[in-house]
Amino acid sequence: xxxxxxxxxxxxxxxxxxxxxxxxxxxxxxxxxxxxxxxxxxxxxxxxxxxxxxxxxxxxxxxxxxxxxxxxxxxxxxxxxxxxxxxxxxxxxxxxxxxxxxxxxxxxxxxxxxxxxxxxxxxxxxxxxxxxxxxxxxxxxxxxxxxxxxxxxxxxxxxxxxxxxxxxxxxxxxxxxxxxxxxxxxxxxxxxxxxxxxxxxxxxxxxxxxxxxxxxxxxxxxxxxxxx
Numbered sequence: 001x002x003x004x005x006x007x008x009x010x011x012x013x014x015x016x017x018x019x020x021x022x023x024x025x026x027x028x029x030x031x032x033x034x035x036x037x038x039x040x041x042x043x044x045x046x047x048x049x050x051x052x053x054x055x056x057x058x059x060x061x062x063x064x065x066x067x068x069x070x071x072x073x074x075x076x077x078x079x080x081x082x083x084x085x086x087x088x089x090x091x092x093x094x095x096x097x098x099x100x101x102x103x104x105x106x107x108x109x110x111x112x113x114x115x116x117x118x119x120x121x122x123x124x125x126x127x128x129x130x131x132x133x134x135x136x137x138x139x140x141x142x143x144x145x146x147x148x149x150x151x152x153x154x155x156x157x158x159x160x161x162x163x164x165x166x167x168x169x170x171x172x173x174x175x176x177x178x179x180x181x182x183x184x185x186x187x188x189x190x191x192x193x194x195x196x197x198x199x200x201x202x203x204x205x206x207x208x209x210x211x212x213x214x215x216x217x218x219x220x221x222x223x224x225x226x227x228x
Contacts, residue, residue, distance in 0.1 A: 019054035
């Protein structure tokens, strides 16, 4: 029976092609895998299983080729087996490259996430430092306001003390003025009394002088004019 007409050979060919296409699609999935590593591990396990099936079918096809009666058909099948083996090796190389590219992409993604985490931590740290600085500035402002209020209170106390001292001085001056007013009134009374006494003394002196003059005139009259 011819090799082209052999049903087992045709079925084996179909399965080899099917596994080859599935492996190519799985390799592409690995190349596009965003991670994590667990997902990559699952994809690799599936690809490994497909390679196992593909290798088994190629071995079956090789065994069928060796069992062919005609040398020409045998050589045709062996060349096909060799092509399938080369294609399988090419798929394995693509598989390794896809794994390498995927691992590099995952590593870069993890590094980016780590850097973003560091940036986020740095940003939070910066935010905390900014908040701490703002709180410190607010505290300084409040302390400055407190100091200003304390100075204002101290100045107010000094002003009140000055007003109290001025009030006491005014009260003392008022008391002195009252005392001086009493003294002035007493002096005025004494002066008035003295003036009255002086007027009385003048009147008495005038009366005494008038009496003296009248006496002198009377004596002169008696001496000089006795007949009057």
